[in-house]
Amino acid sequence: MGVYFGVILVKSEAASWYRIQEMFRFEAFHMFGLIGSAVLTGMLTTWLLRRSGARSLDGQTITVAPKERGWTRYVLGGATFGVGWGLAGVCPGPVFTLLGAGVWPMLVVLGFALLGTWLYGALREHLPH
Known part of the structure; x- marks a missing residue:
């Protein structure tokens, strides 16, 4: 599934730095359309899960926890x-996906993403939740 998802990201240009910059500059609708379709798919899937009473492979009812209040x-x-x-x-x-495509500077991004995750874990008790 990961390889399939990676191919989708590359083919849809969701992993394209240029497409992402176009979105942040409001120069193209491409990424807004991709993100919007993902949000709608998530909303529909969540609604169907809640409505159908779907169960996991071990028989437990699948539930979606409500969001916490506050902003x-x-x-x-x-x-x-x-x-x-x-x-x-x-x-x-x-x-x-980009690492798999040979974009090696993404190793720096991955390193900082892992560092940020570690920092969050280390500081979690002191952050507002």
């Missing part, structure tokens, strides 16, 4: 994610 964590998290995305020109998903 601080979402704004801070979104801003941090957005700054990283803007600086690197890529969100975390396509990093491995």
Whole structure:
């Protein structure tokens, strides 16, 4: 599934630094369309899971936990994610796809993504949740 997802990212140009920069400059609709279709697919899938009472392979009902109230964590998290995305020109998903395609500078992005994940784990107790 990972290889299939990687091929989709490359073929749809979702892993393209140029497409991502076009989106941030509001020069093209391409990435907004991709992201919008992903959001709609997620909304539809979540609605179907809730409505159908779907069960996992071990028989447990699949549930979707409600979001926590408040805006601080979402704004801070979104801003941090957005700054990283803007600086690197890529969100975390396509990093491995680009590495697989031979874009070796993504090793720097992967290193900092792992560092950021480690820092969050180390500082989690002191952050607003």
